[in-house]
Amino acid sequence: MNYATTASNGLSEKAVVVPKAAIPWIILAVFAALVPMLSSSLPWLNVYPAAAIAPLAEWINIGMTSFAYAVKPVSRLFAAMLEWPMLRLRDVLQWIPWQVSVLLVSWVAWRAAGLRLTLLCFLAVLFIALSGYWQQSMNTMALVGIAVPLSLGLGLLFGILAHRTKTGMRIVPPMLDLMQTMPTFAYLIPLLVIFGFGPVVGLIASAIYACPPMVRNVHLGLKQVPDEITEAARISGSSSLQQLFWVELPAAIGQIKVGINQTIMAALSMVIIASVIGGFDDIGWEVLSTMRKARFGESLVAGSVIVLIAIVMDRISSAYTERSRRDTKRSGSGSDMNNPASFASVMGLLSSWKIVLISLTVLTLLLKLFNLDQALDTPGWISWIIANLDEKLEAIVIGFGNQLTEIKNTFFFYYLLPLRIGFSQAILPYTWGFDFTSTMRIGYAVVCAIVGFAIHLKFSWRSAMGFIAIAYVLYMGLTGAPWLVLLFAITLMVWQVGGVGLGLFTLCALGFIAVNGLWDKAMLSVYLCGAAAIFAFVLGASIGAWAALSNTVSVLFRPISDTFQTIPLFVFLIPVLMFFQVGEFTALLAIVAYAFVPAVRYTESGLRQVPKDLLEVAIEQGATSWQIFWQVRLPLAMPSILVGLNQTIMYAFAMLVIAALVGTTGLGQQVFVALGSADTGLGVVAGLSMALLAIIADRTLQAWAQTRFGRAELIG
Numbered sequence: 001m002n003y004a005t006t007a008s009n010g011l012s013e014k015a016v017v018v019p020k021a022a023i024p025w026i027i028l029a030v031f032a033a034l035v036p037m038l039s040s041s042l043p044w045l046n047v048y049p050a051a052a053i054a055p056l057a058e059w060i061n062i063g064m065t066s067f068a069y070a071v072k073p074v075s076r077l078f079a080a081m082l083e084w085p086m087l088r089l090r091d092v093l094q095w096i097p098w099q100v101s102v103l104l105v106s107w108v109a110w111r112a113a114g115l116r117l118t119l120l121c122f123l124a125v126l127f128i129a130l131s132g133y134w135q136q137s138m139n140t141m142a143l144v145g146i147a148v149p150l151s152l153g154l155g156l157l158f159g160i161l162a163h164r165t166k167t168g169m170r171i172v173p174p175m176l177d178l179m180q181t182m183p184t185f186a187y188l189i190p191l192l193v194i195f196g197f198g199p200v201v202g203l204i205a206s207a208i209y210a211c212p213p214m215v216r217n218v219h220l221g222l223k224q225v226p227d228e229i230t231e232a233a234r235i236s237g238s239s240s241l242q243q244l245f246w247v248e249l250p251a252a253i254g255q256i257k258v259g260i261n262q263t264i265m266a267a268l269s270m271v272i273i274a275s276v277i278g279g280f281d282d283i284g285w286e287v288l289s290t291m292r293k294a295r296f297g298e299s300l301v302a303g304s305v306i307v308l309i310a311i312v313m314d315r316i317s318s319a320y321t322e323r324s325r326r327d328t329k330r331s332g333s334g335s336d337m338n339n340p341a342s343f344a345s346v347m348g349l350l351s352s353w354k355i356v357l358i359s360l361t362v363l364t365l366l367l368k369l370f371n372l373d374q375a376l377d378t379p380g381w382i383s384w385i386i387a388n389l390d391e392k393l394e395a396i397v398i399g400f401g402n403q404l405t406e407i408k409n410t411f412f413f414y415y416l417l418p419l420r421i422g423f424s425q426a427i428l429p430y431t432w433g434f435d436f437t438s439t440m441r442i443g444y445a446v447v448c449a450i451v452g453f454a455i456h457l458k459f460s461w462r463s464a465m466g467f468i469a470i471a472y473v474l475y476m477g478l479t480g481a482p483w484l485v486l487l488f489a490i491t492l493m494v495w496q497v498g499g500v501g502l503g504l505f506t507l508c509a510l511g512f513i514a515v516n517g518l519w520d521k522a523m524l525s526v527y528l529c530g531a532a533a534i535f536a537f538v539l540g541a542s543i544g545a546w547a548a549l550s551n552t553v554s555v556l557f558r559p560i561s562d563t564f565q566t567i568p569l570f571v572f573l574i575p576v577l578m579f580f581q582v583g584e585f586t587a588l589l590a591i592v593a594y595a596f597v598p599a600v601r602y603t604e605s606g607l608r609q610v611p612k613d614l615l616e617v618a619i620e621q622g623a624t625s626w627q628i629f630w631q632v633r634l635p636l637a638m639p640s641i642l643v644g645l646n647q648t649i650m651y652a653f654a655m656l657v658i659a660a661l662v663g664t665t666g667l668g669q670q671v672f673v674a675l676g677s678a679d680t681g682l683g684v685v686a687g688l689s690m691a692l693l694a695i696i697a698d699r700t701l702q703a704w705a706q707t708r709f710g711r712a713e714l715i716g
Contacts, residue, residue, distance in 0.1 A: 022461045024492055032472065032485045039482070046482045053517035057681030064680040068193045079200040082146065086203060090142035097373030098129040100364050105312065107356055112319035120315065124308040132378030133305045139282040140271050140309065143199060147206040147267045152260060154207070155214025159259075160244065162215065163222040172219075176212045181650070181694035183657035184209050184273050185671045186687020189680045199282075202274025210266035217259025221252030257321040264317055268310050269569055273658075283309075287570060296578045297389035301382065303571040310567065393578055408585045415535075416584060419527050422477035444475065478527040483519050487511070494696065498703030505699075509692035516685050518667065525656060525666030526693060528584060532591035533652040537645050539592065540599025544644070547600065548607035549629070557600065564597045569658045577662055587659035594655045598647035606640025607633050642705045646698060653694040657687075667693075 039046035068075070093101075102125045109121035128137050158175075161168035184205055191201045225248050233247040249256070271284035283305055290298040367373040397404070417426035424436040436444070448471040456464035469489065473481065487510050495503025513522045547554040576589040610633045618628045634641075660668035667690045674683030 019461060021496060022465070025465050028485070028488055028492060029468065031488070032482070035482045035485060045484055048483050048514050048517070048519050050517070052515070054515045056516055057679070057685045060681035060684050061679065064190055064193055071194065075194045076196065079195045079198070082150075082203055083198070083200045086142050086146045086199065089145050090139055093138040093141055093145075094135055094375070097364055097367040098134050098375055099367060099373070100360050102126055102129060103363070104356075104360055105316075109312075109316055109319075111352075112316050112323065117315055117319060121312050124312050128305050128308055130376060130379055131301060131305055131382055132376065133283055133286060133302060134375040136281060136283040136286055136302075137305060137309060140268075140284060140306075143203055143206065143271065143274065143282060144264070144267050147203050147210060147270075148264055150203075150207040151210040151263050151267060152214055155211050155259065155263060156218055156256075158211070158215045159218025159222065162219045164244075172215065176215055177695055177698070178691055179208060179212050181653060181691040181698075183654075183668065183671050183687045183690055184270060185657050185675050186683045186690075188273070189675050189678060189683035192675075192678060193680055199274070202270070206267045206270040206274055209270050210263045213262035213266055214256075214259040217255050217262065218252070221255030221259075222248055224255065225251045254321070257317075261314065261317040261321055264313050265310065268306075268313060271306065273570070284570070287574075291570075291574060291577065295390070296393055296574060297386035299574045300389055301386055303574050306571060307563070307567050311563065314562075397579060404579055408580050408583070412583075412585050416527075416531055416588070418474050418477070419531055420477050420479055420524070422475050422480045424475060425477065425480065444471075448472075478523045478530075479520060481523075483514060486523070487514065490696075494700050494703075497700055497707070502699055502703060506696050509696060512692065513689045516689070518670070518686060518689050521666050521670055521686070522689055522693065523666075524664070525668060525690065528588060528659075528664055528666060529591070529649075529652045529656050529693075532588045532655075533595060533645075533649045535588070536592040536596040536652065537599045537648045540596035540644065540648065541603045541641060543596075544600040544603025544641075545607060545629075547604045548633075554604065561597050561600050564593070567594075569594060569655055572655070573658065573662055582662050584664060586662045587664045590659050590662065591652050591655045595648045595651035598651060599641075599644040602640050602644030602647070603637070606637030606644075609640070610636045638708075639705060642701065646701045646705075649697050649701070650694060653690060653697075656690065 035045050043049075044052075102122065105125045106118050106122040110118040128134060158168070158172050162172035163169075187208060188201060188205050191204055195201050195204065229247060229251055230243065233243040238246065271282060274282075274284060283302060286302040287299055287306065290296075290302060364373075413427060420426070424441070428435060448468060452464040452468045452471075455467050476482075478486070487507075490510060491503055491507045494506040513519055543553075543557060547557050572590045572593045573586075576586045576593070580586045580589065614632060614636070615628060618632045623631070656664065656666070657668035657671050660666075660672040667686045670686035671683055671690070674680070674686060
């Protein structure tokens with residue numbers, strides 16, 4: 001607290017000086033208190049007026065219809081050009097005997113990482129073959145097999161542009177932010193209008209969604225190339241293109257392979273979303289159709305097939321990436337064909353490939369000759385598993401229905417409802433049987449003011465304002481609070497954290513949402529996403545801290561985290577939908593299940609990377625283990641933990657539109673409704689609104705981290 005000394009009649013006294021940064025908050029607090037009294041005569045202060053809603057969605061629909069009609073011949077030709085190789089690849093994958101595919105994947109895994117990975121991949125692919133979903137899985141692989149090269153090519157191009165040109169540096173990063181935060185359903189709609197119904201739309205959407213990781217890793221890899229390498233290339237007379245393709249890209253190949261891995265996983269995570277538009281009979285459609293029919297046994301088996309495909313592709317690509325990094329460190333450069341050992345290794349690999357391919361070709365001909373290559377129908381033991389799963393799940397839901405309902409209701413009424421519509425309209429009338437009177441409202445305000453002032457004296461005015469803001473939201477609810485109060489409060493907070501530019505962006509973004517009549521829907525999304533992100537972060541950070549303090553816990557949770565990160569988004573809906581039916585609580589659990597892993601990883605990583613010499617100093621000074629954790633390890637690990645918080649929020653936004661299938665009523669639902677009715681305008685406006693909210697959260701957290709910890713950015 002700041003004080004100024006003043007003199008009056010020869011006496012000296014201390015007068016409290018209000019910080020300049022606190023003055024706007026005091027004005028906003030007074031305005032927030034006046035709005036309820038003025039809303040009867042000025043209702044637009046409380047609710048955005050319907051008459052002021054801009055018809056942007058209608059304009060987009062008109063423009064998209066005209067554009068689609070104008071480019072129809074070209075778009076149909078482009079769709080056919082993409083569909084032809086995808087169908088041919090599907091035919092090839094289905095023609096190859098499943099036994100050969102199992103052996104080929106196993107050999108690739110063995111070359112990547114040895115016996116352990118080989119056994120995992122062999123059992124995984126064998127289960128896929130025996131599950132009865134082999135043909136659907138090959139259809140999925142055909143889609144991924146075309147989408148991934150398309151994403152890699154585009155990612156390489158844009159990554160080079162971002163690194164080499166000033167225009168690329170200005171355009172590419174915000175474009176990537178928009179691509180990664182815009183819900184995938186939102187750009188499925190215009191693609192559907194332009195390219196028509198069919199699997200090509202899913203392919204293009206998958207390529208768009210999977211492209212940003214490649215761009216970021218190419219850009220990062222090129223940026224990390226040592227200056228002495230590029231200088232040597234220039235001195236030797238290399239042209240710009242020669243320097244790029246012969247020097248910089250080979251030197252950045254390790255980071256680029258990380259991008260390849262992430263691109264493959266991103267494309268695979270889109271398979272169920274792509275199946276929404278149907279037309280390809282892939283494994284994603286099996287999951288979606290069985291889930292819609294509440295055949296959860298089949299959904300779990302089909303979902304497990306997707307998970308196994310994801311695990312196999314992730315482990316093999318990760319193993320080759322790690323192997324490339326080890327080879328690069330060993331040789332001191334990217335690919336050194338002048339090194340005799342490296343050359344011999346490459347020739348040995350080519351020779352072994354020839355032997356394996358010849359052997360598998362002979363096996364293929366024999367299997368074809370004796371008609372032993374047919375994909376297997378669902379065997380009896382799989383049918384038995386499905387039937388027993390359905391039976392056991394139904395028994396659990398019936399036997400523990402009351403307990404499950406109690407868990408859902410308790411969590412809903414004591415956590416979600418206060419955030420949504422406030423204490424006085426939700427919690428008190430439902431659970432205790434009375435509502436707030438005028439005296440109680442005044443008492444609530446007085447108590448909050450007293451506690452806030454005490455926090456101000458003990459800590460800072462920012463902490464006090466934070467407490468008052470939380471108390472206000474808990475009382476009013478995000479959906480019940482006046483829109484102008486929230487708009488100014490969010491803008492003011494972002495402005496003070498990130499500066500004028502970010503504040504103006506936030507004001508324009510929130511204004512865009514309000515002007516398009518989506519304010520209430522946006523607040524519902526913020527409420528659910530915020531509630532899920534808080535819960536996921538607390539859960540994940542707690543597990544991460546536990547794992548950092550215990551090697552046993554770390555070893556136990558590492559494969560669990562790996563599995564959760566490879567599971568496609570839709571699969572998270574299956575278990576929560578089985579037990580809790582449709583509703584906001586179900587959506588929240590699905591979001592938490594998808595979003596908590598980054599908090600686990602970054603918290604554990606940050607706590608484990610604290611320098612050992614600092615820990616030894618703390619021990620020598622007599623600090624207890626808890627003091628070391630809270631006063632040394634946690635503050636030093638905070639930058640990494642904030643990366644986990646940032647990624648948790650981004651994951652929560654990504655899952656929000658998927659959760660619309662099980663009961664959300666915010667922007668995600670608007671995007672999903674727009675997809676069902678092919679309403680391009682509504683889909684684009686609602687999707688862009690979600691992207692803007694995610695970008696605001698991301699940029700604000702980055703700005704706060706830079707101010708607090710001196711970091712330029714949070715890189716997930």
